[in-house]
Amino acid sequence: MGCKFQVGFFPVILSLLAISLSVSGSGSGSGSGSGSCSGFALDTISIDKSLKGNQTVVSKGGVFELGYFSPDKLQSWYIGIWYKEIHVQTVVWVANRETPLPDTSSELKISGNGNLVLLNKTQVPIWSTDLSSTSGAASSSSAVLLDNGNLVLKEAGSSRVMWQSFDHPTDTWLPGGKMGLNKKTRQNQLLKSWRNSEDPSPGLFSLELDPNGTKQYLAYWNGSKRYWSSGEWDGHIFSAVPEMRLNYIYNFSFIDNENESYYNYSCYDNTTIARFVMDVTGLIRQYLLNEQKQTWNLFGSLPRDPCDIYAICGPFASCSQKLPFCSCIPGFEPKFLHKWNLGEWSGGCVRKTKSQCGFRNGERDGFWPINTTEVWEKSIPSTVVDTKDCEAWCLANCSCTAYAQNSGSDTCYTYTGDIPNLKEEETTYKLYIRAASSDLFPNSSRNENKKLLKIIAVCSVTGLLIIVGVILWTLWMKLAPRRTEMDGSLMIFNYKDLKSATKNFSQKIGGGSFGSVFIGYLSDGTHVAIKKLEGHSQGEKQFRAEVSTIGTIQHINLIQLRGFCSQGSRRLLVYEYMSNSSLNFHLFQEGADCLSWKIRYNIALGIARGIAYLHGKCKDRIMHCDIKPENILLDHDFSPKLTDFGLAKLMSREFSRVLTTMRGSKGYLAPEWLSGKAITVKADVYSYGMTLLELISGRRNADWERGFFFPAEVLVQMMDGKDLGMLDPRLKGVADVEEVARACRVAGWCVQEGEGCRPSMEQVVWFLEGVVNVEKPLVLKTLEVFEDN
Ligand SMILES: *[C@@H]1O[C@H](CO)[C@@H](O)[C@H](O)[C@H]1NC(C)=O
Ligand SMILES: *[C@@H]1O[C@H](CO)[C@@H](O)[C@H](O)[C@H]1NC(C)=O
Ligand SMILES: *[C@@H]1O[C@H](CO)[C@@H](O)[C@H](O)[C@H]1NC(C)=O
Ligand SMILES: *[C@@H]1O[C@H](CO)[C@@H](O)[C@H](O)[C@H]1NC(C)=O
Ligand SMILES: *[C@@H]1O[C@H](CO)[C@@H](O)[C@H](O)[C@H]1NC(C)=O
Ligand SMILES: *[C@@H]1O[C@H](CO)[C@@H](O)[C@H](O)[C@H]1NC(C)=O
Ligand SMILES: *[C@@H]1O[C@H](CO)[C@@H](O)[C@H](O)[C@H]1NC(C)=O
Ligand SMILES: *[C@@H]1O[C@H](CO)[C@@H](O)[C@H](O)[C@H]1NC(C)=O
Ligand SMILES: *[C@@H]1O[C@H](CO)[C@@H](O)[C@H](O)[C@H]1NC(C)=O
Ligand SMILES: *[C@@H]1O[C@H](CO)[C@@H](O)[C@H](O)[C@H]1NC(C)=O
Ligand SMILES: *[C@@H]1O[C@H](CO)[C@@H](O)[C@H](O)[C@H]1NC(C)=O
Numbered sequence: 001m002g003c004k005f006q007v008g009f010f011p012v013i014l015s016l017l018a019i020s021l022s023v024s025g026s027g028s029g030s031g032s033g034s035g036s037c038s039g040f041a042l043d044t045i046s047i048d049k050s051l052k053g054n055q056t057v058v059s060k061g062g063v064f065e066l067g068y069f070s071p072d073k074l075q076s077w078y079i080g081i082w083y084k085e086i087h088v089q090t091v092v093w094v095a096n097r098e099t100p101l102p103d104t105s106s107e108l109k110i111s112g113n114g115n116l117v118l119l120n121k122t123q124v125p126i127w128s129t130d131l132s133s134t135s136g137a138a139s140s141s142s143a144v145l146l147d148n149g150n151l152v153l154k155e156a157g158s159s160r161v162m163w164q165s166f167d168h169p170t171d172t173w174l175p176g177g178k179m180g181l182n183k184k185t186r187q188n189q190l191l192k193s194w195r196n197s198e199d200p201s202p203g204l205f206s207l208e209l210d211p212n213g214t215k216q217y218l219a220y221w222n223g224s225k226r227y228w229s230s231g232e233w234d235g236h237i238f239s240a241v242p243e244m245r246l247n248y249i250y251n252f253s254f255i256d257n258e259n260e261s262y263y264n265y266s267c268y269d270n271t272t273i274a275r276f277v278m279d280v281t282g283l284i285r286q287y288l289l290n291e292q293k294q295t296w297n298l299f300g301s302l303p304r305d306p307c308d309i310y311a312i313c314g315p316f317a318s319c320s321q322k323l324p325f326c327s328c329i330p331g332f333e334p335k336f337l338h339k340w341n342l343g344e345w346s347g348g349c350v351r352k353t354k355s356q357c358g359f360r361n362g363e364r365d366g367f368w369p370i371n372t373t374e375v376w377e378k379s380i381p382s383t384v385v386d387t388k389d390c391e392a393w394c395l396a397n398c399s400c401t402a403y404a405q406n407s408g409s410d411t412c413y414t415y416t417g418d419i420p421n422l423k424e425e426e427t428t429y430k431l432y433i434r435a436a437s438s439d440l441f442p443n444s445s446r447n448e449n450k451k452l453l454k455i456i457a458v459c460s461v462t463g464l465l466i467i468v469g470v471i472l473w474t475l476w477m478k479l480a481p482r483r484t485e486m487d488g489s490l491m492i493f494n495y496k497d498l499k500s501a502t503k504n505f506s507q508k509i510g511g512g513s514f515g516s517v518f519i520g521y522l523s524d525g526t527h528v529a530i531k532k533l534e535g536h537s538q539g540e541k542q543f544r545a546e547v548s549t550i551g552t553i554q555h556i557n558l559i560q561l562r563g564f565c566s567q568g569s570r571r572l573l574v575y576e577y578m579s580n581s582s583l584n585f586h587l588f589q590e591g592a593d594c595l596s597w598k599i600r601y602n603i604a605l606g607i608a609r610g611i612a613y614l615h616g617k618c619k620d621r622i623m624h625c626d627i628k629p630e631n632i633l634l635d636h637d638f639s640p641k642l643t644d645f646g647l648a649k650l651m652s653r654e655f656s657r658v659l660t661t662m663r664g665s666k667g668y669l670a671p672e673w674l675s676g677k678a679i680t681v682k683a684d685v686y687s688y689g690m691t692l693l694e695l696i697s698g699r700r701n702a703d704w705e706r707g708f709f710f711p712a713e714v715l716v717q718m719m720d721g722k723d724l725g726m727l728d729p730r731l732k733g734v735a736d737v738e739e740v741a742r743a744c745r746v747a748g749w750c751v752q753e754g755e756g757c758r759p760s761m762e763q764v765v766w767f768l769e770g771v772v773n774v775e776k777p778l779v780l781k782t783l784e785v786f787e788d789n
Contacts, residue, residue: 042057042058045144047110051066051068059145059147063149064148077104078101080094092275099126100201116153172278180260192278193206193281203344203346205309306325312325319421333349365436370422370433400414404431493572509529510582533571606639606641625683631644667701683755698729
């Protein structure tokens, strides 16, 4: 079992685990303003020490801080707990979330009956722990802020916890905290979103353990509409969150006894800083602190499609999966613009101009077709009307806000009132929404002619410029002297020539890890791609030597280097030009044509052959070190060529730094990159596997913005034998099932954690050619191992 599935899978997560936040004994936790209270513990509120003004209480290890904070530019004040060391204040708990204070002149103290209370200026309790069963003596109580973020009210000399903030979470669930049901009091620990980023009062979205006693979490809108469920806990994962199988960050446990049932979790690595939040948008999000300890990385976000959240955008707004998720439909504007901008979308949108209802002042309402569906069907009442002309009927009835018609039938559905839950999506069912025509077609007819004139003017000027340009260019080409010399098969270019060939580096077509790429036209009329190297560290002689090595590499799936320029500190490489851009464009760019399965398989095979050539067949073994869709270029017939090989060597010493710091490549880096072990060609195999997964699925493996991690899903699906399940949905299942299965298995092998388990690129070629059968990847066995312990 040399290939045992160890802890890590996603490289970036590995790097996250490498965070070492030295929290213990930092001693820097001397709370501001608490110096006057020397002799008392800084982490405690007791009868002798209350909290006022800018004073704070800091946990023993200096991790958390309790005090006043104001989320809305000093207008309202709250008592809260946040991470002391993190500059962007991240509040994890709020005491008086519903009763803000106008300033910090109030006092948090132990009251006469042993409760922790917040008194305003006139000594009226604003918030309290509200215990009736305290021992009754104030002197015997104290509240201590612990290093896990828990504020605990105890009786002196006793370990009995009378009250703790972990039992009353606000929107955040911290490691060590419970989220469950007290069976005696029937009290449920609820995560409730903030209203918006400036208002901690309870918002519309909540998360709780099923009060009926099943082992699942449920998310509700306004306490009534359930929009997400975690699925039941099977001892390892929640059934609706299969990617938990590959989670190695959190250790979840479920505890069920006669008094209570709850989940708690911890991080396997006690240096990981993590939190779960019920977000203001209704998303349940998991965050991990990044390496610099100053920003949070989104690690997970549920439900996966934010548009599944009930009324996430409020009425007359349309939801999309991209940030910001909500936008007003045409003719409408946010009802509360300020709140809208803070992420509180539930107010929705209103008509820019109040509905005129029929004709008035020459204005009339119109109906705007929107490409949306009403995702929560029947969440608004619709009435079927027996009429041929749905639009006329709806226009005439002032309470009709929208109508819908199936393209296939004449049935006319009409709607009254607000319409929430609209989602951008193309359907046969078109919804027509009433809006003032002046909002839909601002300044319509009057401007039409002007617009036309403008367009004609612009077109003719552009045309003229193009003609002049062509003439000048031909002239220049004839007159310009050829200044290129040769170095072996490579041309040596003059910087000035390249500058003019690229029109002063004006047309950037790519930006790799080693520098930007520009399109250029050589004086002989050929198209080239010119790479301006950045961060090189070699002298001229060495550079020439390396470049001529690269120049000798010739393979149908490797991009051909045609020449270079090395002048002063400038280093440029001139490559053949590929007309169909890079693979990432075709896979991920919106609106790009979908690549057929045949083309994809061809790309997978071609690139595998190219890498195999680099790894074995050419004179010097060359590691690529940066295989990703951005570095796979496509020719006019979509035949693939790998670019950027050999550059790792050019970068020499600085290289590894470049690589590990470069953005965008992280998702393709083999785990050993981050563990500091020696790198072998098997690192390329890993990156190839990650790229292959994306080629199959048409999706990024990791989307940091939305926080989803694809390989987990993929591997789980592979385990279920649903190989076509991970196929790019745009292919609509049109693919060779056998090839898809083969590609999936190859990918599964390539991304094995252990280098020794990954095949060589030559083997990959054999697998993909079908010369050798490929078995199900080892991931399957190791997953079982993972589950069983
Ligand atoms: C706290 O407030 C006091 C008086 O208002 C002020 O003198 C002191 O500088 C403040 N401390 C900090 C850390 O802001
Ligand atoms: C304190 O709270 C009470 C009750 O909410 C209120 O009537 C009073 O005005 C508050 N005092 C101050 C100074 O805000
Ligand atoms: C809980 O049980 C009641 C009665 O059996 C049922 O009506 C309700 O839908 C259940 N709630 C959930 C969340 O399953
Ligand atoms: C939420 O529910 C309450 C009653 O439970 C209702 O009064 C309120 O209007 C609802 N909020 C929204 C935004 O619909
Ligand atoms: C996970 O937590 C449980 C206790 O809740 C503990 O027994 C177990 O050892 C932990 N697992 C790991 C791998 O740390
Ligand atoms: C349940 O509560 C009772 C009374 O508080 C206590 O004696 C008992 O130990 C508790 N059971 C568990 C499993 O914690
Ligand atoms: C969860 O709580 C139980 C009982 O209090 C405890 O034994 C266990 O260690 C906790 N697990 C985690 C992961 O915190
Ligand atoms: C983390 O765990 C290690 C080993 O159990 C322990 O030595 C260390 O003090 C812990 N660190 C923190 C911050 O708890
Ligand atoms: C709706 O979709 C069609 C086809 O994709 C597109 O032409 C049209 O512009 C879209 N309409 C709106 C309002 O977005
Ligand atoms: C207008 O539409 C509403 C709801 O569909 C209906 O109740 C009402 O009778 C209609 N009014 C007229 C005048 O048709
Ligand atoms: C419409 O016309 C008004 C006044 O002529 C002008 O202020 C406004 O900017 C115009 N709007 C558009 C969208 O052209």
